[in-house]
Amino acid sequence: MSVQLVFLLAFGLAAVWFGIVVFRTHSMVRSALALLFSQTAIGAMFLVMQTEFLGVLQIMMMATEMSIMAIFMVMFMMDPGGLGEMDMKHQRKLSLGAGILAFAGATALALLADWGPIATEIPDAGEQVRLLGFELLGRSMLIFESAGLTILTAMIAATAMAVQAANRPEPAAPDRGPDRGKQHGH
Amino acid sequence: MAIELIVTLIMAAGLFGTGVYGALSQTNLVMIMMGIELILAAGLLNLVAFWRYLHPEAIEAQMFVLIVMTVMAVEMAVGFGVAIARFRSRGSVEMEEARELKG
Known part of the structure; x- marks a missing residue:
């Protein structure tokens, strides 16, 4: 297992996990921070894939964007701290089904498609x-x-x-x- | 076998599925926007992976990444504009209370 693969797996799992945390926590500030960590992990994946400029751009842009989002969350939410444990979800089964279907479809495509030869040399x-x-x-x-x-x-x-x-x-x-x-x- | 590419695509699929779930299940406008951000982030990840592992000579792919980032910024700006307008006129950004938008 190459070093690149290990880091891709680690940052990828972190990105997906923090993405899930966004919708699991009751605190809106934690949601915004979890989204920030998820986007930062994606930026780190860009760095692992040797696209330094896009990786740094992604991390800087998302840090700013999510900070603004956290401010808006506190401004507009009825319970920004999540202390009241308000339920802010609807059509759960449909959403969960659509999410799982989207994941399964995209994963099947990734696994079954013939991607051809992989490039080893890239510009610095x-x-x-x-x-x-x-x-x-x-x-x-x-x-x-x-x-x-x-x-x-x-x-x-x-x-x-x-x-x-x-x-x-x-x-x-x-x-x-x-x-x-x-x-x-x- | 392109194991790095496949791993990256599967992670992007996870982000996409999570984003779809979030965008459909949340009742708050800002939370729905968070779901859309995750969907767009999955698209970004796919674009970078395709560029890196399949066509590193085609630098146009990186331009597409910049365009998707632009779309993310525009979505945030317009979304927050709508949120402020909605909050000022109705006092809430809960989409359960926005049934009149159905027409």
Whole structure:
């Protein structure tokens, strides 16, 4: 068993285990942290597969993304600490069946397909980054620029959506008595 | 035999299955987004494994990884925008309470 295989197995099992923990724990902060560890293990798998640039990018990007997600979890959840052990699941059997079916189908494909010869020689890390740079700013420039523009559009759209919601009239609420209007005083 | 490739693909299948379960079973919008993140992460892992073990000469594969990462970032941004809008207008991001979206 090669060293690469051992590390791939270890980080892969860690990624899957932390992925499962995301939906097992009642604490939302723990969920976000488990997802962060899962994504970091995937980044470590990238490093094991000798794609240094993508591995480091994955770890840095997910660390930021999951930190933001943890903040949102605390803001929006009714029970972010999980102390009340609220049940936040529905259609359990369907979800479990779909998850197992997806896993079984993808595993069967991985095992049964003929993958052909395996490459042993790959460009070193510096050469990979150089080639990727030429690819991004050469032949694939339009796709790369489109991706940047898509992120910008999503940022503006998300901000506009969030700000607009504050100006909407409140949904019909039950009458709370004569002093209700005082809550809206500025 | 491509044992490293197969092991990586099986791990990606595990992440994919977990993500599908999470996206379908959770009632909270942010938790559903976590499931989708896991599904996309499985896609990332497959792309890198195919590049590394089958076609290391095709550097375009790494560009596809960057595109999937972009999709993850966009999904987060739009998802949180929807979550804020929903929370401000309804006071909750529980999808069980969003039955009016069915139309």
